[in-house]
Amino acid sequence: MSMQNQMEEAEVSILHTYNRFPVVFERGEGVYLYDTEGKKYLDFAAGIAVNALGYHYPGYDEALKEQIDKLTHISNLYYNETLITAGARVTLQSGMSKVFFTNSGTEAIEGAIKAARRYAYDKRGHAGGEIIAMNHSFHGRSIGALSLTGNAHYREPFEPLMGGVRFADFNDLESVKACLNENTCAIIAETVQGEGGIYPATQEFLEGLRRICDERDMLLILDEIQCGMGRTGHYFAWQAYGIQPDIMTCAKALGCGVPVGAFVLNERAAAHSLVPGDHGTTYGGNPFVCAAVTKVFDIFEKDMILAHVQELTPYLEETLERLVSEVPCAAGHRGMGFIQGLVVEGKNVGDVIKLALKKGLVIISAGTNVIRLVPPLIITRAHIDEMAAILKESLLEA
Numbered sequence: 431m432s433m434q435n436q437m438e439e440a441e442v443s444i445l446h447t448y449n450r451f452p453v454v455f456e457r458g459e460g461v462y463l464y465d466t467e468g469k470k471y472l473d474f475a476a477g478i479a480v481n482a483l484g485y486h487y488p489g490y491d492e493a494l495k496e497q498i499d500k501l502t503h504i505s506n507l508y509y510n511e512t513l514i515t516a517g518a519r520v521t522l523q524s525g526m527s528k529v530f531f532t533n534s535g536t537e538a539i540e541g542a543i544k545a546a547r548r549y550a551y552d553k554r555g556h557a558g559g560e561i562i563a564m565n566h567s568f569h570g571r572s573i574g575a576l577s578l579t580g581n582a583h584y585r586e587p588f589e590p591l592m593g594g595v596r597f598a599d600f601n602d603l604e605s606v607k608a609c610l611n612e613n614t615c616a617i618i619a620e621t622v623q624g625e626g627g628i629y630p631a632t633q634e635f636l637e638g639l640r641r642i643c644d645e646r647d648m649l650l651i652l653d654e655i656q657c658g659m660g661r662t663g664h665y666f667a668w669q670a671y672g673i674q675p676d677i678m679t680c681a682k683a684l685g686c687g688v689p690v691g692a693f694v695l696n697e698r699a700a701a702h703s704l705v706p707g708d709h710g711t712t713y714g715g716n717p718f719v720c721a722a723v724t725k726v727f728d729i730f731e732k733d734m735i736l737a738h739v740q741e742l743t744p745y746l747e748e749t750l751e752r753l754v755s756e757v758p759c760a761a762g763h764r765g766m767g768f769i770q771g772l773v774v775e776g777k778n779v780g781d782v783i784k785l786a787l788k789k790g791l792v793i794i795s796a797g798t799n800v801i802r803l804v805p806p807l808i809i810t811r812a813h814i815d816e817m818a819a820i821l822k823e824s825l826l827e828a
């Protein structure tokens with residue numbers, strides 16, 4: 431069957447919630463993808479920041495296969511070895527206290543909301559905790575996570591959403607202060623806004639949020655679902671700022687391709703938070719995904735993935751800087767480590783992306799006019815050069 435026929439057949443049965451790019455991917459190898467007609471693509475999207483180790487990283491598949499042969503699922507009513515090791519790795523690398531594994535980022539956000547409200551209920555003796563979220567944020571599509579997502583286009587059709595949420599401007603501490611009231615129990619922000627256009631938090635902003643939360647006994651929730659797991663050259667982006675959240679959410683690259691997320695609490699949050707009966711999940715943190723999580727941390731350490739990202743970041747940034755100086759419609763770039771955005775002016779980002787795809791480069795957008803680069807963390811200089819050459823052509827021709 432041709433790719434065209436496959437795409438038409440997909441639209442027969444799959445609910446049309448995505449305007450998919452016109453390609454049918456079949457397999458991956460390293461940092462390359464192959465479509466069903468055998469064409470090769472350089473992958474700078476990584477399944478939206480999920481495939482941090484690319485495809486078939488040595489040892490990863492074997493670890494998963496080994497776990498399949500032992501046990502893929504057992505209820506959270508029981509202990510299992512993989513849960514113990516994966517949990518210990520997350521708390522060790524984050525320096526935080528307790529972890530709850532989920533199936534997705536959205537569910538990690540839901541857990542964080544419940545944990546924050548539970549904290550306020552415990553400390554203040556009544557429900558009704560309000561949360562401050564950021565404009566242009568993205569936290570997921572369930573009703574709770576959507577309620578914290580600062581994008582009216584995503585929210586409007588599904589209102590009324592969860593109440594008790596106020597929106598402030600990212601990197602604007604005064605606007606956060608203006609949202610505070612006696613019921614505010616938490617502030618949530620992405621450490622680096624992803625979907626909204628690749629905006630890293632400023633040092634001053636994160637320090638300010640930390641201070642406000644400390645002063646008022648509120649919880650700081652940092653969403654590390656996209657920017658976490660090594661993407662900034664640190665396990666978690668907040669580690670670059672020296673600011674620890676009370677609750678962190680994690681997902682995407684946590685299992686590098688298996689559906690797993692987590693919300694992670696520091697000691698303070700854990701001491702006054704969810705207790706038996708408050709929260710649960712059937713699949714969350716099952717042996718299959720936990721084997722992946724542990725293997726991902728093993729590989730990151732053994733092969734020094736963070737050091738690699740740190741070492742190569744200046745080259746990626748210089749390359750983007752050169753594109754900005756050489757290509758008129760490339761108006762600027764921003765980001766941290768391997769989560770970078772190239773701002774496009776006067777041309778449609780979607781057209782650039784489609785052209786790049788034709789030329790064998792997979793990239794995605796963020797916000798309205800930003801090309802988002804979230805490659806596997808294992809790319810080399812040669813891959814950056816290859817990306818830049820195709821992106822330059824695409825920007826010029828679009």
Ligand SMILES: *Cc1c(COP(=O)(O)O)cnc(C)c1O
Binds near residue numbers: 534537570571681691
């Ligand atoms: C992708 C994403 C989510 C939602 O995660 P899902 O796994 O799609 O549910 C939440 N927050 C951020 C910052 C994300 O990038």
